[in-house]
Amino acid sequence: MGSSVRVRIAPSPTGRFHIGTARTALFNWLFAKKETGVFILRIEDTDRERSKKEYEEDIRAGLTWLGLRHDELYRQSERTDFYERALKKMLEDKKAFFCGHTVAELEAEGESQRTAKEPPRHVCSHRDGKRSEGIIRFKNDSTERVTVRDIIRGDILYDAKLLGDFSLAKNIREPLYNFAAVVDDSELKISHVIRGEDHLPNTPKQILIDESLGLPIPQWAHLPLLLGADKSKLSKRHGALALLEYRDVGYLPDAMINFIALLGWHPKDEVGEVLDRDTLIREFSLERIQKSGAIVSAEKLDWLNKEYIKKLSKEEYRNIADSYVSEKIKSEYKPAEFEKAIDAMRPRVSRLGELDSQLGKIIERVQYDKAVLLWRGKIAQSDAGDVLDELINLLSNIQLSEFNAEAVEKYIEPIIQKRGKGSVLWPLRAALSGRETSLGPYELTDILGKEETLERLRIAKRVLAV
Template identity: 40%
Template sequence: MSVVTRFAPSPTGYLHVGGARTALYSWLYAKSQGGKFVLRVEDTDIERSTEEAKQAILEGMAWLGLDADVGPVYQTERFDRYKEVIDKLLAEGKAYKCFMPADELDSIREAQKEKGEKPRYPGTWRDRTDHPEGKPFVIRFKNPLEGEVVIKDHVRGEITISNTELDDLIIARSDGTPTYNFCVVVDDWDMGITHVVRGEDHINNTPRQINILKALGAPIPEYAHVSMILGDDGKKLSKRHGAVSVMQYRDDGYLPQALLNYLVRLGWSHGDQEVFSVEEMIELFSLDAIGQSASAFNTEKLVWLNQHYMKSLPASEVAEHAKWHFDQLGIDTTKGPALEQVIEIQAERVKTLKEMAEISGYFYQEYEAFDEKAAKKHLRPVAKDALVAVKEALLAIDDWSAPAIQSAINETADKLGVGMGKVGMPLRVAVSGGGNSPSLDITLALLEQTKVGERIDKALNFIANRENS
């Protein structure tokens, strides 16, 4: 049997981290088994579905690198197929028209609640043929009245539900549009889905869907219902815990590799291993190794992984994602050193790509002003002689390289009889605008020699203006 999995989000909002983890597990299982991964957009809720949300889902999946083998497939383009299957069930007596008004059903359910009974449709129109002309109706599936549904779940083991717990669910509304539970069944059947990975909130839907599949003579997929993701306070993950949208993590400066690695460990494990490449995930992933317990989101762990990947991935790979953050700040990375070079010297010093872009602008454009605290401490009149001397030494270098730059700085300090800090710190503030940068020799080597001279002049002018004010 060729494995086919699917991720089937509803486009009523962004792609959240819980959905992304489900997509990842489905994608990994298909890849690990040499199968196919289907992306299906369940947009039958026409009132709540938006084009913006559809694009957000596609953008999130693309950013994570979870490419589909089939799709995206949109349910709204399959209404003719759903109608065909509904007509088949009606013709075979496996579905029926129900003319019960909504207010009548509401009254019945209220009475059931008052008696302490489970509210449910009582099957009033299940076998009736006295259909009133011109009255609105829904179409209900004839759920079996006896027996039970057994779900062999990869995460939760065997789940058994008696058919007496299930009522005859609506498969088409009064306006003719098919319902979620019915569309899912037809889609899974038509697309040959063999394994359904989804959240535990769908467990109640599964026996209903299995019964419809049986009525259609369709094969039953295997299921894996994963637990929800909690915030670090033990409550359901929500906006109050910070970013929950996948693209918000992109905007905040995380690498997709870091988020994927973090998400895979929210419920799945392989020994004590914490860091996994995508290739390792595919090789090692198993549905049966997914745990039953809810997982708590820990932003500190995600930050740690992000730092790991910024430092360990090839700089060219990090640069592909970092450039977006420089672009957001209006920084043209073509006017300066190769972005890969900046990443190599800055990755150790930041937590996110956003932070990297924010502190690296001086490599590509003129800074607007000196950092007030750094300038107050290091651009004082006493620093003037050191800056003049080091400028002369730096501009005299024929081979503009880190070793030559370091030698010039050392020689300047020796010539003036001062410690390295008396030369290095004013120089650092002059070239970067602030008090922090990677080692001076490497930082200056990535800047043009003439630009370094111009920035030292800028610092000298700053000192002169302070003296005269």
């Protein structure tokens, strides 16, 4: 007998797919996998004006990148008949009615309530059911409190009277969010509604609709808000990106899954923080989700991504890294030198998107700063010049076919013994890179090769001679 757990992610295709919706998708997916249940993707595209095909494609591409494969797919735009039947039933049962109030009248009512410091709501005078057109509203006769039994937050009570006669549909063929969601959750036999905390105000309305239609009420679990470093609601000003932009700047999907999973949920202490998918599925539970907001830390994401870059095999890393380097930069390297360069950068990058600029810095000849060559005054100009002369003479003796990091290290060891490590390696590295910070000197000689290494040493020597 199969599991009775059926969950859904229900994004609206009205904008780019963001990390908050991705977190909701992941928690639903993990819960379905843990319970051997069904994970449903439901595109909530009833907003005809704002819904766009490219945004649906962005949602699906984001889920595919994360590896969150759905078991069933539905679009609300293809389910209008279900909503129409349910709306007709509520109208026939006198549990809904057509409201003929104008926008201006409703705005005036709202302004009056704000002035009187009353909760905003519309208690309609058109509840007699005599109208046959206009917005369709729920006939709210409830005088009791509505209890939302939330797995994460416990019981939350709402005063039903404060909800007023809330809207259900623009017309018989255009349902609004709360009504369409209730009908779909029932038709698709959704057992658990796992979604963001921002949907909590919708929940008592959805419960009242469920009860009016005689439908089973799903179990609720409302996830904490995502926050920026300043603990305000996460937004673009915190550097938050659309999901696929994280891919584009070089984050790995497994690192993103791990990072997103820890936004508001935590495993047992002994499990650690670097968690593969199997571990996440095994450890996940709704009861371990926190109530308070979850801070999205770019630093933690960078750290996790670096850990996942380390976990890749050499072949996996090279294949993925290659896609982040432009053809312009690749063309400036010989194939063997290119592989050495991306291998050398592997422990140094947090995002693979950094590779293009970093590899460009290695191959680019910069205008030398004499102060950099002299370690900002720590090495005398005459001593640095002598070191470069000795390096040129020694490295010229290495056969071209044998020129590599190991050979260079062996050949210059006598100079290091005589002059000291810093006095030799700093001018060598600065001459090869032209920068204060770069790869190590042995890595640079290995990547640049004999001819380019010697040429850069000669150019640096000429700079010091001026």
